[in-house]
Amino acid sequence: xxxxxxxxxxxxxxxxxxxxxxxxxxxxxxxxxxxxxxxxxxxxxxxxxxxxxxxxxxxxxxxxxxxxxxxxxxxxxxxxxxxxxxxxxxxxxxxxxxxxxxxxxxxxxxxxxxxxxxxxxxxxxxxxxxxxxxxxxxxxxxxxxxxxxxxxxxxxxxxxxxxxxxxxxxxxxxxxxxxxxxxxxxxxxxxxxxxxxxxxxxxxxxxxxxxxxxxxxxxxxxxxxxxxxxxxxxxxxxxxxxxxxxxxxxxxxxxxxxxxxxxxxxxxxxxxxxxxxxxxxxxxxxx
Amino acid sequence: xxxxxxxxxxxxxxxxxxxxxxxxxxxxxxxxxxxxxxxxxxxxxxxxxxxxxxxxxxxxxxxxxxxxxxxxxxxxxxxxxxxxxxxxxxxxxxxxxxxxxxxxxxxxxxxxxxxxxxxxxxxxxxxxxxxxxxxxxxxxxxxxxxxxxxxxxxxxxxxxxxxxxxxxxxxxxxxxxxxxxxxxxxxxxxxxxxxxxxxxxxxxxxxxxxxxxxxxxxxxxxxxxxxxxxxxxxxxxxxxxxxxxxxxxxxxxxxxxxxxxxxxxxxxxxx
Numbered sequence: 001x002x003x004x005x006x007x008x009x010x011x012x013x014x015x016x017x018x019x020x021x022x023x024x025x026x027x028x029x030x031x032x033x034x035x036x037x038x039x040x041x042x043x044x045x046x047x048x049x050x051x052x053x054x055x056x057x058x059x060x061x062x063x064x065x066x067x068x069x070x071x072x073x074x075x076x077x078x079x080x081x082x083x084x085x086x087x088x089x090x091x092x093x094x095x096x097x098x099x100x101x102x103x104x105x106x107x108x109x110x111x112x113x114x115x116x117x118x119x120x121x122x123x124x125x126x127x128x129x130x131x132x133x134x135x136x137x138x139x140x141x142x143x144x145x146x147x148x149x150x151x152x153x154x155x156x157x158x159x160x161x162x163x164x165x166x167x168x169x170x171x172x173x174x175x176x177x178x179x180x181x182x183x184x185x186x187x188x189x190x191x192x193x194x195x196x197x198x199x200x201x202x203x204x205x206x207x208x209x210x211x212x213x214x215x216x217x218x219x220x221x222x223x224x225x226x227x228x229x230x231x232x233x234x235x236x237x238x239x240x241x242x243x244x245x246x247x248x249x250x251x252x253x254x255x256x257x258x259x260x261x262x263x264x265x266x267x268x269x270x271x272x273x274x275x276x277x278x279x280x281x282x283x284x285x286x287x
Numbered sequence: 288x289x290x291x292x293x294x295x296x297x298x299x300x301x302x303x304x305x306x307x308x309x310x311x312x313x314x315x316x317x318x319x320x321x322x323x324x325x326x327x328x329x330x331x332x333x334x335x336x337x338x339x340x341x342x343x344x345x346x347x348x349x350x351x352x353x354x355x356x357x358x359x360x361x362x363x364x365x366x367x368x369x370x371x372x373x374x375x376x377x378x379x380x381x382x383x384x385x386x387x388x389x390x391x392x393x394x395x396x397x398x399x400x401x402x403x404x405x406x407x408x409x410x411x412x413x414x415x416x417x418x419x420x421x422x423x424x425x426x427x428x429x430x431x432x433x434x435x436x437x438x439x440x441x442x443x444x445x446x447x448x449x450x451x452x453x454x455x456x457x458x459x460x461x462x463x464x465x466x467x468x469x470x471x472x473x474x475x476x477x478x479x480x481x482x483x484x485x486x487x488x489x490x491x492x493x494x495x496x497x498x499x500x501x502x503x504x505x506x507x508x509x510x511x512x513x514x515x516x517x518x519x520x521x522x523x524x525x526x527x528x529x530x531x532x533x534x535x536x537x538x539x540x541x542x543x544x545x546x547x548x549x550x551x552x553x554x555x556x557x558x
Binding site for chain 2: 179181182184185186187188189190191192195199200203204206279280281
């Protein structure tokens with residue numbers, strides 16, 4: 001930008017880019033090495049598994065092997081599963097998890113902020129929420145199955161109870177830990193209680209809430225899968241249950257791989273959304 | 288009629304007692320009598336931690352006095368009024384709002400239409416020298432620039448009373464002098480009454496019409512000094528004048544004693 005840069009002596013301009021270049025090169029080389037080592041590690045683990053299984057050092061019937069798992073996924077992809085097409089199973093599980101997640105997050109944020117702002121509510125409900133949180137909530141899944149039947153509703157319900165608590169606690173904490181200066185400043189500037197909640201408490205609690213969103217989507221998937229596993233008509237969890245029932249270990253692994261891909265894609269989407277929302281934060285601005 | 292002739296701020300025997308987390312009682316200010324005239328610039332100095340800031344929160348309506356009365360424009364303070372502006376010691380800009388949106392915040396909270404608020408905010412941003420920074424976020428600014436945003440966000444609401452709680456204490460010395468000059472420039476156009484809390488005696492003399500010395504905590508007014516230095520002032524040059532040095536010596540005699548008491552108490556706590 002400044003004229004000095006253009007008129008700097010040749011000796012220096014020759015030197016500086018040189019150094020910068022070699023540094024950039026070193027950084028690039030390091031990236032390649034790390035990526036190559038990662039792939040190598042994966043290949044080694046899968047190769048070892050395959051070899052041990054083929055040599056019958058480990059029982060291929062119980063432990064299966066990567067090639068069988070791939071064959072299973074391929075068969076599901078091309079010929080569909082016993083329950084219908086693979087896409088339909090994924091879509092069912094995703095739909096249940098997503099719906100449960102959205103309901104759980106909405107309820108968690110709403111309750112968390114309400115209790116964070118209204119001390120009476122926090123005092124009233126605090127102990128009950130603690131008790132409910134201490135129940136291992138996954139045992140509710142069979143009850144939901146009895147209440148809501150084999151359809152998606154029972155899975156959505158188990159996803160909701162798993163998602164609600166982490167989101168609730170983070171939203172509650174987030175609205176409690178709002179910088180008191182910001183609240184005082186907003187009140188001086190003329191904000192009503194409602195405006196303080198909507199324009200100061202909620203924005204400053206969002207980073208707390210987002211931390212819980214990452215974890216809780218995983219919980220939503222667990223809720224949906226376990227619900228399906230216990231009893232369903234469609235979904236990846238049912239696929240796991242059926243594979244287990246027919247002693248098809250490759251099928252169980254294949255379902256796991258599919259789930260991992262689904263979870264990773266969801267995580268990626270969430271990170272992307274977070275970057276967009278937190279443009280105002282120093283760490284994400286790219287400076 | 289009486290409201291027009293009444294002083295801007297009046298504290299009558301105001302006391303404030305807080306309950307500490309350990310269950311004890313802590314008296315921050317006691318028996319505070321102080322009158323601040325309209326358009327007057329008053330600096331409040333005292334030892335650190337003596338309760339100067341509490342005085343401001345009482346006037347602002349953020350806190351109520353435990354005893355006594357606080358009057359603004361002749362009326363008892365009940366809650367946060369719309370005539371008061373407050374510049375805090377710490378950063379109080381909203382980090383998720385852009386610079387322009389921060390300056391607009393007060394007007395929008397008070398229901399001013401968006402277009403009008405934007406226009407006024409732009410005007411004040413230009414006055415504090417941040418015209419090109421509208422779309423930045425606070426974390427992209429320096430500490431001095433963030434203080435300018437805070438000043439613009441306060442002045443844009445046209446406050447009759449301006450409360451400042453060690454506003455420049457976090458800035459480096461040069462930026463601080465610059466900001467003090469700018470504050471004087473901005474203030475001279477408004478006719479607002481200012482209460483400026485600081486522990487820096489030089490700063491208080493350079494800025495104010497009146498310097499109020501507080502006692503070691505619980506704070507109460509010890510002595511009030513009138514400063515007759517001519518305006519407009521430039522803080523860097525005014526502090527070199529012989530009259531300034533003379534006033535400084537006079538006030539320090541009063542303030543130094545309270546500082547010593549505070550220090551001895553601190554030492555006793557440590558021991």
